[in-house]
Amino acid sequence: MPHDSLEPGITLQLPTYQDSVIVEFRLEGTINVIAAHPAKSSTVIDGSGFWSDSFGACYVKVEFRYTLGMSLPTPCKRIPLIDPHVDTILVHGQGTVRRYPKIATWSYECSYLTCYKYAGAQNYSITPLSATINTLTTGATVVGPKTILIPNKAIVFQASSLPLKIRGITVPVSPRSWKWVPAHGGQPQSTLSCSPAKIQCTATIYERGLMLLTAVVNGVEQVDTIKVVGSEVKIVPDQPQMKFWKRWIKVKTGEVMCNKPTSQRITVSVVGTDDQLLTNQVVTLSLAAQEGTAGHVHISGKPPGTLDATSVNTGNSGVAYTTYRAPKVSGPVTIKGITSSYVRGSVDIEIGVFNLEELKPGPNYELYGARAGEHVENHYMTADHKDQLVKFAAWFASWWRPARFNDTSLPRGGFYDIKLNWDQPHATHSEGIATDFGVKYAPGDSLYPSGVIRAAGLTWQAWFGNIGWEDKTAQPHLHLGPKNACQ
Numbered sequence: 138m139p140h141d142s143l144e145p146g147i148t149l150q151l152p153t154y155q156d157s158v159i160v161e162f163r164l165e166g167t168i169n170v171i172a173a174h175p176a177k178s179s180t181v182i183d184g185s186g187f188w189s190d191s192f193g194a195c196y197v198k199v200e201f202r203y204t205l206g207m208s209l210p211t212p213c214k215r216i217p218l219i220d221p222h223v224d225t226i227l228v229h230g231q232g233t234v235r236r237y238p239k240i241a242t243w244s245y246e247c248s249y250l251t252c253y254k255y256a257g258a259q260n261y262s263i264t265p266l267s268a269t270i271n272t273l274t275t276g277a278t279v280v281g282p283k284t285i286l287i288p289n290k291a292i293v294f295q296a297s298s299l300p301l302k303i304r305g306i307t308v309p310v311s312p313r314s315w316k317w318v319p320a321h322g323g324q325p326q327s328t329l330s331c332s333p334a335k336i337q338c339t340a341t342i343y344e345r346g347l348m349l350l351t352a353v354v355n356g357v358e359q360v361d362t363i364k365v366v367g368s369e370v371k372i373v374p375d376q377p378q379m380k381f382w383k384r385w386i387k388v389k390t391g392e393v394m395c396n397k398p399t400s401q402r403i404t405v406s407v408v409g410t411d412d413q414l415l416t417n418q419v420v421t422l423s424l425a426a427q428e429g430t431a432g433h434v435h436i437s438g439k440p441p442g443t444l445d446a447t448s449v450n451t452g453n454s455g456v457a458y459t460t461y462r463a464p465k466v467s468g469p470v471t472i473k474g475i476t477s478s479y480v481r482g483s484v485d486i487e488i489g490v491f492n493l494e495e496l497k498p499g500p501n502y503e504l505y506g507a508r509a510g511e512h513v514e515n516h517y518m519t520a521d522h523k524d525q526l527v528k529f530a531a532w533f534a535s536w537w538r539p540a541r542f543n544d545t546s547l548p549r550g551g552f553y554d555i556k557l558n559w560d561q562p563h564a565t566h567s568e569g570i571a572t573d574f575g576v577k578y579a580p581g582d583s584l585y586p587s588g589v590i591r592a593a594g595l596t597w598q599a600w601f602g603n604i605g606w607e608d609k610t611a612q613p614h615l616h617l618g619p620k621n622a623c624q
Contacts, residue, residue, distance in 0.1 A: 147235070148233050148234075148235040149233065149234050149235070150231065150232075150233060151203070151231065151232035151233060151234060151263060152232075152263060153230065153231040154203075154228060154229055154230065154265075154356050155353075155356075156229070156309060156311050156353045156356055157205055157227055157228070157229045157309035157311075157356075158227070158228055158229070158265050158309065158355055158356035159225060159226070159227055159228075159265070159266050159268075159303045159304075159306050159308065159309070159355055160225070160226055160227075160228055160263050160264060160265050160266065161223060161224070161225055161226075161262075161263070161264045161266055162201065162223070162224050162225075162226050162261065162262075162263055163221055163222070163223050163261065163262045163263075163264075164221060164222045164259055164260070164261050165221030165222070165259065165260055166258055166259035166260050201232070201233075201234045201261075202232055202233055202234075203226070203228035203229060203230060203231075203232035204228070204229040204230035204231075204232075205227050205228055205229040205230075225266070225303065225304040225306065227306050227309070228263075234261055265355060265356050265357070266303050266355065267355070268298045268299065268300065268303065268308045268354050268355040269298065269299045269354065269359070270296070270297075270298060270299075270310075270350065270352055270354045270359040270360070270361040271297045271298055271299045271361065272294055272295070272296060272297065272348070272350050272361045272362075272363050273294070273295040273297050274292060274293065274294055274295075274363065275292060275293040275295065276288065276290070276291070276292035276293060277292045280366065283361075283362060283363050283364060284363070284364045284365075284366060285363060285364070285365055285366075286365070286366060286367045286410070287342055287343065287344065287345065287365055287366070287367030287368070287369075288342050289342070289343060289479050290341065291330075291339055291340065291341045292339070292340060292341075292342065293337055293338070293339055293340075294315070294331075294337065294338045294339075294340060294348055294350065294363065295336060295337045295338075296310050296312045296336050296337075296350055296352045297310060298310050298354050298355070303355075308354065308355050309353075309354070309355055309356075310336065310352055310353075310354050311334070311352060311353040311354075312333065312334055312335060312336060312350065312351070312352040313333060313334070313351040313352055313353065313358065314333045314349075314350075314351045315329060315331050315333060315338040315340075315348070315349070315350055316348075316349040316351075317329055317340060317342070317346060317347075317348055317349075318346050318347045318348075318349060319344050319345070319346040319483070320344065320345035320346045320347075320369070321344070321345070321369075321371075321372075321482060321483060321484055322484075322485070323471055323483050323484045323485035324425070324427060324469070324471040324483060324485055325344070325346070325483075326343045326344050326473060326481050326482075326483055327340060327341055327342045327343050327344055327346070328340065328341045338350075342365055343479070343481040344365075344369060344481050344482060344483070345365055345366055345367060345369050346365050347362050347363070347364055347365070348362070348363040348365065349361075349362055350362075350363075366410055367410050367480075368407065368408065368409050368410060368415070368480045369407070369408055369480060369481070369482045370405070370406075370407050370420055370474035370475065370476065370480055370481055370482030370483075371404075371405070371406045371407070371408055371482055372403060372404070372405055372422075372472050372473075372474050372482055372483060372484040373403070373404040373405075373406075373484065374401055374402070374403050374404075374461065374472075374484060374486050375401045375402045375403075375404075376401055376486075377485075377486060377487060378486070378487040378488075378489075378491060379399055379401055379463055379486060379487075379488060380399045380463065380488070380489070380490060381399065381463050381464060381465055381466060381467050381488050381489060381490075381550065381551040381552070381567070382397070382398045382399055382442075382462070382463050382464060382465045383395055383396075383397040383398075383399075383465075383567065383568075383623070384396045384397070384398070384465055384564070385561055385564030385565055385567075386561070386564075394623060395622070395623035397623070398462060398463075399462070399463045400460050400461060400462040400463065401460070401461055402458055402459075402460060402461075403444070403458065403459050403460065403461050403472065404456060404457075404458055405420050405422070405449050405451065405456070405457045405458070405459065405474060406418075406451055406455055406456045406457070407420065407451055407455070407476060407480060407482075414451070414454075414455030414456065415451070415455060416451060416452065416453055416454070416455045417450065417451060417452060417453065418450070418451040418455075418476055418480075419448065419449070419450050419451075419476060419477060420448070420449050420450075420451065420457070420474045420475065420476055421447065421448050421474065421475050421476075422444055422446070422447045422448065422449065422459065422472060422473065422474050423447065423472075423473045423474075424441035424442060424443070424444060424470060424471070424472060424473075425441055425470070425471045425473065426439040426440060426441035426442075426464070426466075426468060426469075426470050426471075427439075427468055427469045427470070427471065427485075430468035430469055431466070431467040431468035431469075431488075431489055431547055431548060431549040431551060432467075432512055432513075432514045432515070432517075432547030432548045432549065432553075433466065433468065433512065433547070433554075434509075434510055434511055434512060434513060435510060435511050435512075435557050438559065439466060439468065439559060440464040440465070440466060440559050441464060441470045441471075442461060442462050442463045442464040442470055442488070443461075443462045444459050444460070444461055444462075444472075445459050445460040445461075445462070446459040446460075461486065463488050464488065464551075464559075465551060465552045465559070465560075465564075465567075466488070466551045466552045466554070466559055467488045467489030467490075467547065467549035467550055467551030467552075468487075468488055468489065468549065468551070469485045469486065469487050469488070470485070470486050470488055471483050471484070471485050472484050472485075472486065487549075488549070488551065489548075489549025489550050489551055490549060490550040490551075490568055490569065491549065492519060492520075492569075493517040493518060493519060493546060493548060493549070493550060493569040494517065494518060494519070494520055494523055494569075495514070495516055495517055495548075496516040496517075496518060496523055496526065496542070496545065499527060499530065500534075500539075501527075501530040501531045501533070501534035501539055501540065502526070502527075502530040502534070502539050502540040502541065502542055503539055503540070503541045503542070503577065504516055504541075504542055505541060505542075505543060506543040506544045506573075511555075511557060512547060512553065512555075514547060514548050515543075515544045515545065515546075515547065515553070516542065516544075516545050517545060517546045517547060517548045517550070517569055518545045518546060518569035518570065518572065519568075519569045519570055521570075522545070522569055522570050522571075522572070522619075525600070525601045525617075526542060526572060526617075528600075529574075529593075529596070529597060529600070529601070529617070530542075532596065533593055533596075537576070537589055537593075538576060538577075538579070539576075539577075540574055540575075540576065540593075541574065541575045541576055541577055542572050542573070542574060543572070543573035543574070543575065543614065544563065544566050544572070544573055545566060545569055545571065545572040546566050546567060546568060546569040546570075546571075550567050550568050550569060551567055552564055552567060553566040553567065565616070565618065565622055568622075570618060570619050570622065571616060571617060571618035571619070571622060572616075572617050572618075573607070573614050573615070573616055573617070574590070574593070574597075574614055574615045574616075574617050575590060575613070575614035575615070576589065576590060587613045590613065590614065590615055591606065591615070593615070594606070594615045594617075597615070597617050601617070601619070601620075602617070602618050602619040602620045603618050603619065603620055603622075604616060604617060604618070605618065
């Protein structure tokens, strides 16, 4: 709580408030003003505060200013202000408090003499008053303190405060964000239609979870939570993460080179508000791949994988099962479920490999191949493959020039679809164990140095694994891989 002496002529900075705040302003203390006899005032003396006088002289005026708010009363009366003076004020921004340095012009028989003197000081304090965030709901069934039932329809959440007013002034409430957090932790099925800074938020809630409101209430950032409960479809995979379907073919011959599908069991049930299993419930299941994830900047049509059954009945046990089969591309996939009575639920499964590291630029090699709007994170690999590339590049640069490394894998692996069709080619760049290698054409090169590249490939074979010659007219290069890419 700021607290300073108000000496004449000094302007004091008050606390800065980024948002409007209701504060209590307190001014206390007495100033004594004594005139030297027979001095008189030649003008009306104006001032304010708590004072005592000789000849009715006021001490100098007090100014108290904020963007919103008011100044202190400024009477020069025979009746002093009450000590202390306390007021409730709405303020905003940076304020000041100041006491003028002079009383007035004193004349007559006081040339070269002290015409007046004053003694004492006044202190001020500014204290923001207490208020608590409070989220209100319209159109929902309230079942407990800050708890509502799943409405399955659009309802309105409103940012408010307790109390609504302080001494007749409405408490300032400034929302910062609205956020819906599903209880299952996956991609939400519910939707929010609101601006972060709006007092009201319209939301359509289909699942259990929490509505989180962050708002500044009377100058203090606070968080409030509304819990949503009710019946829910529960979808539980055996594992929250799984590998993609590893499958590619040798394009020219059609020969199958690698085919390793991956799948897992999915458990489906429906529970009531009390978490008891509901029997004989028919649940319709669907899949949705989350676009723009796992390095795929391009969007539309991302494959989500498949389910063996898209409709299950929980039967007398209250539990049903199906099998989920992963796609060839990586990234989170949401499994959704809904009953005929519109009870919903969902879960996310992460598809990919999760041990890849990014290769950063180095002195003996250049990195290229990132394509804006398509794939911009293209140099992810295992730790072993990174070590191999760094060693190989140091050797190559020692007798020729820096190597150029094009695509390895995306951050979570999976199909690296350079044709943006979620399919081959580049399928073998899926696990961070294979990289395209070449050199930059330089002035003085009569031809693109494909012979140098081929010769370097023999060293890679001797040290680490296998190579593949990719004979492109503009930029022939080597595919540096392991001894067995399908393992």
